[in-house]
Amino acid sequence: MKSETLIFGIRAILEAIHSGKTVDKLFIQKGLQGDLAKELMQIVRKQNITFTYVPIEKLNRLTRSNHQGVVANISPIDFHNLEDLVMNVVESGQTPLFLVLDQLSDVRNFGAIIRTAECTGVHGIIIQKKGGAPVNADTIKTSAGAVFKIPICKVDHIKDAIFYLQGSGIQTVAATEKAETTIYDVDLTMPTAIIMGSEGKGIASSVLKLVDHKAKLPMYGEIGSLNVSVACGVIVYETVRQRL
Known part of the structure; x- marks a missing residue:
């Protein structure tokens, strides 16, 4: 490895x-x-x-x-071109499912998300060139090697990726506790890109203004938030459930 x-x-x-x-x-x-x-x-x-x-x-x-x-x-991996990846997935006839990680900084969370994404048929993960977690030995280990099996794209700005996805007929869904609706109210059978925020700050407000839907997970405890990799897993598996 x-x-x-x-x-x-x-x-x-x-x-x-x-x-x-x-x-x-x-x-x-x-x-x-x-x-x-x-x-x-x-x-x-x-x-x-x-x-x-x-x-x-x-x-x-x-x-x-x-x-x-x-x-x-x-980096130990070669990154993919976003436009080429989206076009290939759309042309394949599959229903696109992408993850967009906005400034996620913890390499272990990154690795855990990559592992979940590979297990659930996510077509690609989109990250920003600057400010996010690198793909290093810890990422590789936490992903159980999934980092070599799923396309990862690096873009200059997350906002540009959002615009491109939307222009390609892919709805953008931001996971945020600031939402009025839960993830269970969103139709995830459509071509979808799920946006997850950083561990401390969540999704940037400038990105939240652009997305098609904002959705939260219902919380009943006192802590009020989940680890980002756990939250991502719950949301991606809700997508899988809806598409089965």
């Missing part, structure tokens, strides 16, 4: 980016100078790659090799 790959050196990282590899995290030495470093930063900013300036001691702890002031974590 592949896990997250650590690469280092400016030329090696430039080559990885040019070849289409997904950089989950990029650590750059504070004050790094030189033409190659400038070239790297131009590409990093153009492609909206997450990076952090760190002291050289941090880089030395990550690798004992000659890192040249940069170390990167490369």
Whole structure:
């Protein structure tokens, strides 16, 4: 089973980016100078790659090799193009079912959701390039390897994905406690994308304004909220129940 790959050196990282590899995290030495470093930063900013300036001691702890002031974590999977995936699912004659994860940050929750999605026939998972949980060794382990079996798409902005899904005839359903109706009141037999929010903040208000439906799970305890991976499992299985 592949896990997250650590690469280092400016030329090696430039080559990885040019070849289409997904950089989950990029650590750059504070004050790094030189033409190659400038070239790297131009590409990093153009492609909206997450990076952090760190002291050289941090880089030395990550690798004992000659890192040249940069170390990167490369994703162990290849991400899919959203437009191609949606088109393929629609053309297949199946009723589309997608998950959209808005800034989910915990890798174990991410892995658990991927595992549930694979078990329930979800056609793909959509995440944002910046701010969300990476696909790393913990994600892979928690997903029980399902991360290699289900398409995952990275998009620049969740709102753009919402617009594209809606334009493709797919209803968008946001799971939020701010809803008036429950998930059991929504017709999930239609082509559907379910949006789940982050562990702390839920779904961004700017995203909630765009969706077709808002729905909540009925809560009877005092805590008032479920773990996001558990809530996602309940909602996806309600979709399965309706479609059986």
